[in-house]
Amino acid sequence: FLENLEISSLIEILKKESSKDIAYILSSLSVDYAKNFFNEFTDNTDEIINVLLSDFKISKEDAEALQKKLFEKYKKFLSEESMRTDGKTALINFVNNLPLENSKKLYDKIEEVNSEIGKELRNKIFMFDDLTELDDNDIVLIINNLEHNSLISFMKSVKYEIREKFFRNMSERVASMFREDLEILNELSEEEKAITIDNVFNAIREILKYK
Template sequence: MSGVERAAILLMSLGETEAAEVLKHMGAKDVQKLGAAMATLSNVSRERATEVVDAFIAELDSQTSLGVGADDYVRRVLVGALGQDKASGLIDRILLGRNSKGLEALKWMETRAVADIVRNEHPQIVAIVLSYLDPDQAADVLGQLPDRMKSDVLMRIARLDGIQPAALRELDEIMEKQFTGGNNLKASSVGGVKVAATILNLMDSSEEQAIIGRIGELDQELSQRIQDLMFVFDDLADVDDRSVQTLLRDVGSETLGLALKGADPRVRDKILRNMSKRAAEMLVEDMEARGPAKLSDVEAAQKEILAIARRLADAGTIVIGGKGEAFV
């Protein structure tokens, strides 16, 4: 079972009220993933549910101790898992209630709706908004903007070096007028070359090349810096074996087989070497039986695996790196 499936079984074991309380403390993307997993669960045996709950209790027992305040525990766990910078926003939302609902509301919206909201704004505003979103959501929104805007917006994201609290508060108020929410914001560090590289990594390959090409025409140095920080599927060949094995535990066999259809031989060999002999044989058999696949489907599968790799890298579970070691 994947981590999402285990979490879905655990939440469904808790009951509606308790599950709802847990979901209140989670981000939009995680809630969507868990909701989808719960909706597709069927015929979960009592033994399987008990196994998941027992594993969770064992994990909890290994990390908590009597006498530790709940707030202190949450703060330490988040900082330990994500680092001080990444954890600070979550700590604020969970413990301090500093929820920037204006901009935060965008994370809960369909990407097409977000694109419709920002497409007529100044490119600098769009750059700040996309920097605030999760990278995969930002990539989807950017892909739906007019072609003339895409390279301009990505260049502005790469050149962002934080944003003043007053400016961020004003932008949050503008977003709030279109839906609901508050405007209690801290200073925020958004944007930068790494953010631009991450967003670009998550876009379709054809658009990725077109955008980086247009940026190169305007600023070759910036274009090269972005490319140096990108992590592409072929870079998996250089990831250490332990990280590859950890990654494979979160990737479905169907997605993996499709992604390897168009992979560099070095990547294919790396993946197969880090699987059991039987699993590798079954994967090769499935790939041969599948026959030809659309390039777009292969690229989508590779993007999905890269997104999982980045998520694990951000959590400190694995180590990956592009040419510029952006994701470590």
């Protein structure tokens, strides 16, 4: 069951075990897994190697007791790891579902509290500024899946750079039609723009499967 763990997780579990017990465990693992363990383990490797080189033995009772202890630690670790993972998933979902202003505030707070975790979560979070980084396929996907009037209102509300990114991914005929519709559409108030951007960006998150 230990080989179900990442090497770093096994190292965490074995931290307080004796060199003899670690040597016994390693001798029970596959060669590839044990090799990878040694590549990452930096503690008492000399002692472990000395035990492995000796004609060491472990009684059946001690082996069973060790296996039982490790299995309990394994279950506890998996439970804690699951909780940590679920916590991160929850934060990702919060950021990806909140209105834009609150979304950015929450992500900034995550980075402030733990910049490393912030970086880890970032590639699963879709922020408004990420629109300019989308590839052409994603933009086409958005154009094809957003309701026409919603996209028109959105393009009326966003800055020139984003608007042009959408135009570049339209055929000449479609782009011309959109430009005409944009000219016809009355200027939106700042409040209307904010509401439009929030609503449409939420739809974009769904289209790109960030929700």
